[in-house]
Amino acid sequence: MLRRHDEYGNHKVCRLLTCLLYKLESNMDTSEDSTFLQDMLMGNTLHLLIKVYDRLQKYRDQQPTPLLESTEGLLQDLAEELHGEVASRETSELLDLLSRPHVQGLLSVHDTVAQKDYDPQLPPLPPLHDHKEDEEDSFRIICMIKNQEPLGATVKRDVSTGAIVVARIMRGGAADLSGLIHEGDKLEEVNGVPMEDRNPEEIIPILAQSERTVTFKVIPGTKDELATKNTKIFMRALFDYDPKADPAIPCKDVGLEFRRGDVLQIVSQEDDTWWQAKHQGEANLRAGLIPSRQLQERRMALQRPEALFKLPSVLEDVDYRAISGIQIAGLRRSFRLSRKDSRSQQVRQKTVEGHGYIPEPIYQEVSPYHRKPEDRYRLVLLTGPSGVGVTELKRKLLLSDPEHFSVTVPYTTREQKRQEKDGVDYHFISKHTFEKDILNHKFLEYGEHSGNYYGLNIDSVRRVLEERKVCLLDVEPHVIEALNTTEFKPYVVFVKPPSIERLKLSRRKAKVLSSPNDQKSTKTFTENDFKDMITSAQAMESKYGHLFDKVIINDDLAVAFTELRDNLRKIETESHWIPHTWAHV
Incomplete structure (x- = not known):
């Protein structure tokens, strides 16, 4: 029944093409568009596509299964067997063919699809037997794949409780995209290491030691998540900034370096001290930390303490040039x-000029x-x-x-x-x-x-x-x-x-x-x-x-x-x- 339906569907496509060609012939004119359409409908490419469509329709509901889940193993066995045979031109040619990278790559993809091994292997979650049943919902175990980029989160010590909590989530970073870690979350463990009585600086070497994955045990915070604004704000930087040379930045690895004149897209101004931004037009979605306007203005004022006490005269003479026509x-x-x-x-x-100090x-x-x-x-x-x-x-x-x-x-x-x-x-x-x-x-x-x-x-x-x-x-x-x-x-x-x-x-x-x-x-x-x-x-x-x-x-x-x-x-x-x-x- 399925085959009959597929043949009927293919027959409908052929009938449609026949009707189109008949209409074109009966209303044929000399325009380039008509000639182009007729050549396309009668071309071999379209008919080959119809044949491919027919074959796909035949096997659509059959759900074929692979004969082998490991063709790479079969390839190795065959190569060993061929090496044991008497050398001949055909044997050497077959060995050369099977050793080529694109053949091995094709078989590797086949095995990946056959085994349905698409996702990275995550380590097993730690046992929960040490916790009472009524406490199981009070914490989360989060396992993240580690790559070359930072996780995109900074931590700090809560002054009231002494706990290590997530201070901020960098927009576009791995932590933000996962949706699993939020600002205010308390870190109980990192890769199985308890965070009690530890400093935020000690987390960096712990993360560096992990190879492929990072596991966090967190207690969700109570901080309300602010709605993300879609309004795009762009700022031209009027000073140079190097986060590596900034001792005040919470984490140098998540700082964003820029030069005077660069245009930055501001993605978050929730923090009065550190904004999150990225270079305008940059493909990288992860934002970086930059000093806020308030922070940088305070820094500039402290660098020029004499400006805080100098009051310029209300009327000031300005020097000008005589003629050099x-x-x-x-x-x-x-x-x-x-x-x-x-x-x-x-x-x-x-x-x-106004009285008082005017910040740059x-x-x-x-x-x-x-x-x-x-x-x-x-x-x-x-x-x-x-x-x-x-x-x-x-x-x-x-x-x-x-x-x-x-x-x-x-x-x-x-x-x-x-x-x-x-x-x-x-x-x-x-x-x-x-x-x-x-x-x-x-x-x-x-x-x-x-x-x-x-x-x-x-x-x-x-x-x-x-x-x-x-x-x-x-x-x-x-x-x-x-x-x-x-x-x-x-x-x-x-x-x-x-x-x-x-x-x-x-x-x-x-x-x-x-x-x-x-x-x-x-x-x-x-x-x-x-x-x-x-x-x-x-x-x-x-x-x-x-x-x-x-x-x-x-x-x-x-x-x-x-x-x-x-x-x-x-x-x-x-x-x-x-x-x-x-x-x-």
């Missing part, structure tokens, strides 16, 4: 101010962002120490595609020259208007030179962005904070000098302006210039490094330009990370 291939004039000329300023920008940023919550065609381009800020090559990189970007990249037009109160055009070379405004805009905080940078004001107005930045161009700004690091808003979404590139040895080699023929006020007088770099450049770069990175999206070492100008251009293309076309607040406004 550089003509960029006839496009527009670049504007930067100089700290060296700050004494001559009669009007200075004031900044108001530890983590920055970020979200993925992909620019839409209708969105404005992100503002590109280039910064770095004097002489490192920021202006040269900006100049090369402008010349590479002047229709795509652009710069702002500075404002000034001086008289317009005959060959100059208002709005092209400068925006020429009155001194009264300039000072009014200063009071209204419209200037990102400004200064005075020869009795005239010069400055970078934030409205000029908006004009460039509204033209659907990438606005390039060459700024001092303190300006970045003023532009670090949702409106501009700045992409900050820090241009960093190489080592002093590389600077001597790559800048041995380079020239630098002798004075910011003298555009014609130049000089070669000195060793003190190189030292000042490196020292200034270190100070900038230490204070403003959390604002930098990309750090480029300008050892070779052509290589640095290519790296910069490629990165700017990526943020225009590919998904990348921006502060969470920018993406949800």
Whole structure:
């Protein structure tokens, strides 16, 4: 009856194919789709698949059993017998065939399936005769397979009872995936060794001695399990962290190492001291411990005790640069101010700072962002120490595609020259208007030179962005904070000098302006210039490094330009990370 049913099923498939071919012939056209479908239905591959289907249907309910459960033993017996025979070409060929790895592998798989030996052999559970029947449900015996990775749990001593309890379960680790061990569980035994009067540090060598399995005897804890949140939280790390060098971490083996700028996925913030996280995009499901924001902020504060007692002045003068206007291939004039000329300023920008210690940023919550065609381009800020090559990189970007990249037009109160055009070379405004805009905080940078004001107005930045161009700004690091808003979404590139040895080699023929006020007088770099450049770069990175999206070492100008251009293309076309607040406004 089964065979008749299978034949009937196969007959139905054949009838269906016949009907399809008949319909195709009666409605045949010359399209490629019709020809392709007809060739496929008449091809040998499909008919062979139908035959295989027929054979599988025949044996579907027969449930065949293996004739032997150990073909590997039969193979060894046959090989010994063949070795005892008179040597011949056929015997040697058969021995060679049976000794090949893929044949032995096939027989090994056959035996595994025949014996149904799929799972690892677990040791027998310890006897329960020492416990009363009413106590048998008060503890659990847990046996876990040991592999190269940690079990993903940390332990601690309960201060009230002195017992060894599970402090935390690492998300994605072996303990978490098993679902058998929970936070708050009391460890009675580990591999048969009682935990009474033992320290948490003594568990590590006990686990190391076990070869394949680890057996725990635990008393379930009473701690309520918190519901796991599905919300994904991503943080950009703003400092380097090595768990091996952290004496405070509960277990160095479960710590997660990261570098400044890495994006981490936070999987648990239940512990106020230690968060659980993993590197974004990492295939490993197991999370690792990292310092929480609160813990790291306390550490940073303790490292700078003088900051707790220093109260900055409410109004603090900020040094700026006098003019070093550089003509960029006839496009527009670049504007930067100089700290060296700050004494001559009669009007200075004031900044108001809050009282008390402001901790350095530890983590920055970020979200993925992909620019839409209708969105404005992100503002590109280039910064770095004097002489490192920021202006040269900006100049090369402008010349590479002047229709795509652009710069702002500075404002000034001086008289317009005959060959100059208002709005092209400068925006020429009155001194009264300039000072009014200063009071209204419209200037990102400004200064005075020869009795005239010069400055970078934030409205000029908006004009460039509204033209659907990438606005390039060459700024001092303190300006970045003023532009670090949702409106501009700045992409900050820090241009960093190489080592002093590389600077001597790559800048041995380079020239630098002798004075910011003298555009014609130049000089070669000195060793003190190189030292000042490196020292200034270190100070900038230490204070403003959390604002930098990309750090480029300008050892070779052509290589640095290519790296910069490629990165700017990526943020225009590919998904990348921006502060969470920018993406949800």
